Amino acid sequence: GVLNAGSLPAALYSEPISEQKISPQLGADTIRSGARAMLLATIVVLTFMLMYYRFSGVVADLAVLLNIVLVVALMISIKAAFTLAGLAGLVLSVGMAVDANVLIYERMREELDRGASVRMAIRNGFQRAFSTIVDSNLTTLITGIVLFSIGTDQLKGFAVTLILGLSLNLFTAVFCSRVIFDLAEQKRLLKTLSMARLFGKTKYEFVRWVRPAVILSLVFITIGLVAAWQRGQGIFDIDFTGGTSVQVAFKEGQGLDISSVREAVSTLPDVAVSSVTVGDVPANLRYKIDTSERSGDAVEEMLRSSFPGRLATYSMGFGEIVSTADKSSGDSKDTESSKDQSDLETSEENNSQSIESLSTAVELDFPQKINQVTLQETIEQAFKQAGHEGVAFELTSAGMQTRKKPYRTWSLSTALPPEDTRKVLEQVAGQLASTPIYLSANSIGGKVAGNTKVTAVYALLASLVMIVAYVWLRFQNVAFGLAAVVALLHDVLVTIACIALSVYVAPYLGWALVDDFKISLDVVAALLTIVGFSINDTIVIFDRMREIRGKSSAVSAEMVDRAINQTLSRTILTSGTALLAAIILYCLGGQGIHAFAFAILIGIISGTYSTIVIASPIVLWLQGSAGNAASVQRPAIAEPLS
Incomplete structure (x- = not known):
């Protein structure tokens, strides 16, 4: 990070308050599994749209692909970081992007069922779905903006892709x-x-x-909250x-x-x-x-002993150790040209001897790859233990760009004789052979953790308040806003309950990839996404209820049932496309996004459930008993104009 102190005092401590290490092997595996899952999820969603909507599906797929290209192009132009969470956000934005097409189609x-011509069906379909698309995208954008404002760098990557994807969705x-x-x-x-048809004309009494x-x-x-308390x-x-957190x-x-x-x-x-589980x-x-x-x-020592x-x-x-003491003076030019880099690659103690004194060279090979910082510290320690503290040495690797990037092969030059160099290298090899591979190690201090907890609570509350305020103003009725917040709280609490119960069911549901999940920053990002996504389906039904209600001041039970039935196919399809992407991310996305995908x-399943059987009926309950609301005159229940 960058420290902008200005004129204020800033204190730096030798002990970091937060530290994260990831091995190159884990990084490559995570990228590979995540990219594969995201590509597969995109292909599955696009294939489903093609099969279900036929020509309209081709148009939807072209719009989604254009959306992806524009998002990536904008991220490159603004130099936004491509994090794993950000790529997951891109895939979810694909699932949400097809929602707009589903609403239109x-x-x-x-319109076609009413006997309209193709031209009129196209015109009315786009025109009457537009307000619903804007409402649903704006509510999700609210959560994305909140997440970007309070999130870490990784979560900001997720927020950026989500914001860009949904914003460009209105264009594509x-x-x-x-x-x-x-x-x-x-x-x-x-x-x-x-087009294919999922449901006919239904008359369920929800x-x-x-x-x-x-x-x-x-x-x-309640069961979930008790588990969380336990x-x-x-x-x-x-x-x-x-x-x-350590991966072994x-x-x-x-x-x-x-x-x-x-x-x-x-x-x-x-x-x-x-x-x-990664790859094979x-x-x-x-x-x-x-x-x-x-x-x-202490954790790593405990793992070694366990x-x-x-x-x-x-x-x-390591290969053959050769003496370079008899090199011609012409080589001194190359040695002189590497002087600046050697100052960075050797420690402060090694500066006591000049680089010209290096007389022994050897090639080192690390199958697991290692970066210069770690290798230099290991060699310095071996020199010190062998009684050669302060002896000059130099480490180089072909194509080296940064000291923290790992490489497999390294060239070592030392000021020790070949025989002493061999003894030191044998000691280094023995030390590494007893050093366990920790694929990742992440340590977080208490102060950082406390700030994170407060920030997460503020983010959830801010998202809920802003969404409820928008729904309230949009539908001009407090009942709709309160019903929306009840449904959103339901979805968040159900998700937290499942996370709390995971520790108890993981031994029995290992086949379903259920682990001992915990609430992390990635899960908070998922909760905020759930809040935005759940309100989308709710708004679709609320819009239809408003149309059916007409000029009536309240809704009836019949209005609610008709609104849900008329939008049932749309609700299942919009949730289904996002669900397909989420299932693939959960199964194949790897450990880096496993809890997030879970x-x-x-949240998607709970959000669909709450939209159908909780949110809309609660509007009825808040406006009075079903009997009183049903007393509204029948003319107000006319067929919607859509």
Whole structure:
């Protein structure tokens, strides 16, 4: 980060308040699994739209692909970081982008069912779906803006992709799609609109089920909150409690099942263990261990003693050690040209001898790759133990760009004789062979964790207040705003309940990839996304209720049922496309976004449920009893103009 102190005093401490290390192996695996899942999710969503809407699906796919290209181009132009969470946000924005097309196409279907011509169906479909699209996108944009304002760098990457994706969606899905439809119709290329149909004309009585639905939700949320209370601080990730998170790797043939790993590390405070599955690596070889113990060294030492001889370790090989003392004087020019870089690559102690004194060279090979900082510290320590403290040495690697980027091969030049250099390298190789590979290590101090917790609470409250205020003003009725916040709270609490219960069901639902999930910053980002996504479907039904209500001051049970039935296909489809993307991210996205994808998955399911059987009936309840509301005169229940 950048420290902007200005004229104010700023204190720097030798002990960092937050530190994160990720091995190159884990980074490559995470990128590979995440990219594969995101590509597959995009292909599945686009294929579904093509099969279900046919020609209209082709138009929707073109709009979505244009949306992706524009988002990536804008991110490059503004130099926004492409984080893993940001890429996940891009995939979710794909799922949400097709929602606009679904809203338009279902409106067009209704027009065709009424006998309208293709031209009129296109015009009315786009026109009457526009306000709903704007409402749903704006509410999600609110959560994206809040997330960008309070989030970490990674979460800001997610917020940026979400904001850009939804903003550009109004251009691609509404304007570009309309242009294609108009051109196809005017050129006589589009004479009919053929679409699949999920539901016919339904007449379900959803209001009848509101009481059992509310009771079921209250029972489940209560059970989940009790589980959260039982877990205490253990339900929070180290983002909120402070502590250490380590990913370990076992040697081939030395893996353990997750129950054995949990038992071995049970002495750590607030410990949670989850399996890490990447590519073709067996599930019992990698585990992520989270604990509130803030000393990373203590955690790593405990892991070494708990799994003696089982943890994968580093290895180092070296080639022939040659003496360069007899090199011609012509080589001094090359040595002189590397002087500036050697000043960076050797420690302050090594500066006591000049680089010209380097007389021995050897090639080093690290199958697991290693960066210059770590290798330099290891060699310095070996020199010190061998009694050669202060001896000059130089480390270089072909194409090296930064000292923190890992490379497999390194060239070492030292001022020691070849035989002494060999002894030091043998000592380094032995030390590395006993050093376990920690794929990632993340330590967070208590002060950072406390600030994060306060920020997360403010973010959730700000999102809820802003969305409720918008819905209230948009529908000009407080009942709609209050019903929306009840549904949103329901979805957030159900998701938290599932996270709290995960520790108890994980041993039985391992086949479903359920781990001991905790509330982390990524999960908070997921909760904010759920808040924005859930309100989308709710607004679709609220818009239809407003149309059916006409000039009446209140809604009736019949109005609510008709509104839900008329938008049922649209609700299932809009949720289904996002659900497809979330399932693929959950199953194939890797450990980096596993908890995030789990929360999104639960939130989408809960949001669809609450939209249908909780939010809309609550509007009826808030405006009075069903009997009183039903007394509204029948003319007010005329068919909507859409």
